[in-house]
Amino acid sequence: MSPPLPWLEDECTPLPAPTKALGIDSHAPGLLAAGGQLTLRRLCEAYRNGVFPWFSQGQPVLWWSPDPRMVLPATEFRLHRSLRKTLQRFIAAPDCEVRIDTAFSDVLNACANSPREGQDGTWIVPDMQRAYTAWHGAGCVHSFETWIDGELAGGLYGVALGRMFFGESMFSRRTDASKIALAALVCFCRVQGIRLIDCQQNTSHLASLGAHEMPRAEFLRHVANTVDAEPVRDWTYHETMWTQLGLRPTLRGARA
Known part of the structure; x- marks a missing residue:
């Protein structure tokens, strides 16, 4: 009992x-x-x-x-051949870009309203939306956004404390748009010295991208060692960050 x-x-x-x-x-x-x-x-x-x-x-x-906790080490992100091709096409297209924090409310709303297999309704209830919007205003919650043809095609949001990123939810309106946002998050984390992305719960989708379970005790030790580190100051996604996955940017300059 x-x-x-x-x-x-x-x-x-x-x-x-x-x-x-x-x-x-x-x-x-x-x-x-x-x-x-x-x-x-x-x-x-x-x-x-x-x-x-x-x-x-x-x-x-x-x-x-x-216990255990699902996590994605930034160095263990699994870039499948099909996703690599998708990312290379995305990077080369003049009307495609990744942005950070330019449409946070839209990302949050899209995550809350996206249907989930095996779920009836959403856990991103109005109280959660209000709380995380306020936390975003305080600088601790961020959205990674996939933009195609001037439209928000997918994205994700999560909590950043020190050099730890806690992923919350993602959505797609076009094929692989959420995976593009996740790949950009991985690149950003590698550049900024964020070694672990918390995924909370085990899903086959995340496992296919390199996430795995970690004993809670080990996870808590990692959190304790990173949440008090110097926080990231520049939340801007630059094209050159794609090189972290061995991808070639188009050299069109930085994107915000």
């Missing part, structure tokens, strides 16, 4: 230690606590301790710390 789930009354109630999360044999592996509000203070506390919120409309805020 699982122990009672801790309830967070307010910000004065600290999150339990991640090791207190429900185990693999429970009804909700990784569930740590419930309740509280999505304030910037609470969100900062959570992510710095390897905890994230995930809940549906009508539920209290649910806080999670799964």
Whole structure:
């Protein structure tokens, strides 16, 4: 029988230690606590301790710390031949570019409204959207955007603390548009010394791109060693960053 789930009354109630999360044999592996509000203070506390919120409309805020944790090491991104060709065509096209933080609200809304296989509804509920929009305004949440023919074709968003990036969600309106954004994130992370991208949950899609599970204890050690590092100051995607994947930029200059 699982122990009672801790309830967070307010910000004065600290999150339990991640090791207190429900185990693999429970009804909700990784569930740590419930309740509280999505304030910037609470969100900062959570992510710095390897905890994230995930809940549906009508539920209290649910806080999670799964074991193992799905992660994508920036050096282990798997660039399949078909994706390499897609990226090379994208880079060469004059009407294609990657931007950072130029349409954050659009990316967030698209992620919230994109249908997911096996999911009914979205976990990016209005409270989550408001909280992460505020956190974006504070400079800790960023969007990587794939633009084709002047339109937002896909993208992703995530949380950046120190030299750690916590991926949240992605979407595509055109084939491989989210993969292009993820490839750009990987290049950016390599340039900026961000070694690990948190993917939270295990999916076959992420596994096909090089993500794998990591024991929670190892993940927490990595987070503790990186969240207090000097934060990234320049959130601009430059064409030259594509060379991190062995791709040749068109030398048309930097893009913002």
